[in-house]
Amino acid sequence: MSTPDSNRHFSILDQMPIAEAPNASLGSDRTIAVKLKVNETEHELQLEPCVTLLDTLREYLGLTGTKKGCDHGQCGACTVLVEGERVVSCLSLAAAHQGEEITTIEGLAKDNKLHPMQSAFIKHDGFQCGYCTPGQIMSAVGLIAEGQAQTDGEIKELMSGNICRCGAYLGILSAIKEVKEVTA
Amino acid sequence: MKHFTYERASDRTDAITQVAANPQAKFIAGGTNFMDMWKEGVETPERLIDIRKFPGEITVTDGTLRLDATTTNSQVAYHSQVRDRYPVLSEAILAGASPQLRNMATTGGNLMQRNRCSYFHDVSYPCNKRVPNSGCPAIEGINRMHAIFGTSDRCIAAHPSDMCVALAALGAVVQTRKPDGETRNIAFKDFHLLPGDTPHIETALEHGELIEAVEIPPLPWAKRSHYLKVRDRHSYAYALVSAAVALEIEGDKIVNARVAMGGVGTKPWRSPEAENALIGAKNNEESFIAAASAALEGAKPYQYNVFKIELAQSTLVQALLTVNSEQ
Ligand SMILES: Cc1cc2nc3c(=O)[nH]c(=O)nc-3n(C[C@H](O)[C@H](O)[C@H](O)COP(=O)(O)OP(=O)(O)OC[C@H]3O[C@@H](n4cnc5c(N)ncnc54)[C@H](O)[C@@H]3O)c2cc1C
Ligand code: SF4
Ligand code: FES
Numbered sequence: 001m002s003t004p005d006s007n008r009h010f011s012i013l014d015q016m017p018i019a020e021a022p023n024a025s026l027g028s029d030r031t032i033a034v035k036l037k038v039n040e041t042e043h044e045l046q047l048e049p050c051v052t053l054l055d056t057l058r059e060y061l062g063l064t065g066t067k068k069g070c071d072h073g074q075c076g077a078c079t080v081l082v083e084g085e086r087v088v089s090c091l092s093l094a095a096a097h098q099g100e101e102i103t104t105i106e107g108l109a110k111d112n113k114l115h116p117m118q119s120a121f122i123k124h125d126g127f128q129c130g131y132c133t134p135g136q137i138m139s140a141v142g143l144i145a146e147g148q149a150q151t152d153g154e155i156k157e158l159m160s161g162n163i164c165r166c167g168a169y170l171g172i173l174s175a176i177k178e179v180k181e182v183t184a
Numbered sequence: 185m186k187h188f189t190y191e192r193a194s195d196r197t198d199a200i201t202q203v204a205a206n207p208q209a210k211f212i213a214g215g216t217n218f219m220d221m222w223k224e225g226v227e228t229p230e231r232l233i234d235i236r237k238f239p240g241e242i243t244v245t246d247g248t249l250r251l252d253a254t255t256t257n258s259q260v261a262y263h264s265q266v267r268d269r270y271p272v273l274s275e276a277i278l279a280g281a282s283p284q285l286r287n288m289a290t291t292g293g294n295l296m297q298r299n300r301c302s303y304f305h306d307v308s309y310p311c312n313k314r315v316p317n318s319g320c321p322a323i324e325g326i327n328r329m330h331a332i333f334g335t336s337d338r339c340i341a342a343h344p345s346d347m348c349v350a351l352a353a354l355g356a357v358v359q360t361r362k363p364d365g366e367t368r369n370i371a372f373k374d375f376h377l378l379p380g381d382t383p384h385i386e387t388a389l390e391h392g393e394l395i396e397a398v399e400i401p402p403l404p405w406a407k408r409s410h411y412l413k414v415r416d417r418h419s420y421a422y423a424l425v426s427a428a429v430a431l432e433i434e435g436d437k438i439v440n441a442r443v444a445m446g447g448v449g450t451k452p453w454r455s456p457e458a459e460n461a462l463i464g465a466k467n468n469e470e471s472f473i474a475a476a477s478a479a480l481e482g483a484k485p486y487q488y489n490v491f492k493i494e495l496a497q498s499t500l501v502q503a504l505l506t507v508n509s510e511q
């Protein structure tokens with residue numbers, strides 16, 4: 001069973017107004033068992049029901065590749081695949097994904113070889129600061145799997161859930177087009 | 185943010201029983217609306233009952249399309265029957281939120297989503313919807329995004345859903361089950377309530393009543409339908425105004441019409457006035473302009489949303505021109 005590393009910052013618990021909590025001690029009586037398969041590894045966790053999938057990945061499993069931007073579903077930085085579909089992990093409860101398969105940016109490369117989408121982002125300069133990039137890449141992988149985007153306009157529209165403050169959109173579009181052509 | 189207990193319901197009866205047993209319990213499906221508002225401190229339930237994993241199927245019986253409450257927005261929007269028979273519904277869903285959110289959001293959750301009034305979402309302000317009888321700062325405040333139809337002196341928040349505008353136009357029926365076991369078929373127009381004196385009561389549902397499915401009548405002529413949404417940016421934003429329209433045309437005459445608007449009403453706003461103006465009229469721009477004027481008659485704008493009247497009219501005319509040009 002994984003337990004939280006005491007040196008880590010627990011964003012969600014820190015923000016919790018203690019006075020409002022119905023039970024003042026954060027005792028184990030309130031936690032529930034949650035089983036997740038993340039990047040092909042099974043994890044058995046003991047979590048407060050209110051912990052999001054995003055905080056679980058970052059704070060409990062140390063998978064900090066998935067980023068927290070807005071924490072409100074508005075930026076896409078926290079995008080991961082759940083059972084192969086792209087979702088925003090900040091608006092998901094970890095407990096709601098009991099037994100499900102999660103893929104994060106850390107799970108894309110296989111045998112020390114980057115995923116084609118990762119290579120294409122590098123080749124086409126699909127980023128500047130890189131903060132939105134894990135979310136962009138996971139979203140792009142989800143987009144290809146969905147198979148709904150054919151034209152440039154459709155790719156842009158179906159990537160609109162990922163905001164890039166650096167404005168690397170043109171590189172991102174080129175990267176996705178290249179991978180789409182190769183996998184088509 | 186307040187702690188809650190959580191349980192995944194085993195079936196519908198279990199879900200209803202568990203929520204009905206605790207006045208502070210709530211259903212959760214995709215979580216996209218709830219989690220946002222829980223983090224803001226607007227939603228403070230003691231207990232969540234998860235229904236997301238219930239079977240979510242789309243079926244057709246005698247031409248009626250049935251969407252289980254837990255179908256996802258993506259699943260509905262990309263379903264071949266929806267795309268072919270009710271383009272307005274597919275387009276409305278795809279105009280809302282983002283691909284990630286649509287993969288999570290459900291039909292039931294979309295119907296129940298709460299409004300985007302910034303005072304409602306900021307717990308440091310009073311708000312009649314959040315805290316009954318505390319006041320409505322939007323009426324004299326920043327009300328650019330707010331409604332121009334169906335408002336009261338208690339609340340002027342616009343209904344935010346795109347999908348619901350299409351469902352209003354299509355005359356959908358909401359099937360529910362109450363804690364006493366009784367099932368109800370609620371006409372879409374009766375599902376969402378006007379704010380009146382009780383803006384905190386938003387739908388016809390009782391506590392613990394579960395949406396089981398949404399049914400859409402056959403309506404063969406809805407093949408010719410369209411959703412047009414106008415936003416502050418090209419994508420991934422709530423509507424300033426939107427229009428859901430369907431036309432049946434014989435020769436050069438309109439014989440059937442459906443018109444509903446988003447972004448303008450405190451609930452998804454169907455316009456019988458526009459429909460009556462269209463039925464029997466010629467299918468030309470003049471008729472569409474007349475229908476758009478009829479649709480906006482009686483609108484009551486506030487300081488910052490006067491622009492919505494003209495914008496809604498133009499949006500309606502444009503949407504009608506688009507369906508008219510389709511074969
Ligand atoms: C950043 C962002 C942008 C968005 N943009 C748009 C947009 O442009 N247009 C648009 O239309 N929407 C938009 N949305 C809203 C989105 O469509 C809704 O959040 C979503 O449809 C809610 O569905 P859900 O399943 O996630 O609901 P949940 O969050 O799980 O539930 C919402 C509410 O519905 C209740 N509920 C859920 N299922 C049932 C049921 N079967 N019976 C009874 N009650 C039920 C829950 O108790 C809860 O109160 C946006 C959301 C976000 C976060
Ligand atoms: S418009 Fe409605 S939701 Fe907004 S502050 Fe007024 S009462 Fe609250
Ligand atoms: S952190 Fe999840 S969408 Fe921004």
Ligand code: FES
Pocket residue numbers: 126127128129130131132133163164165166167168
């Ligand atoms: S690369 Fe900086 S936000 Fe996208």
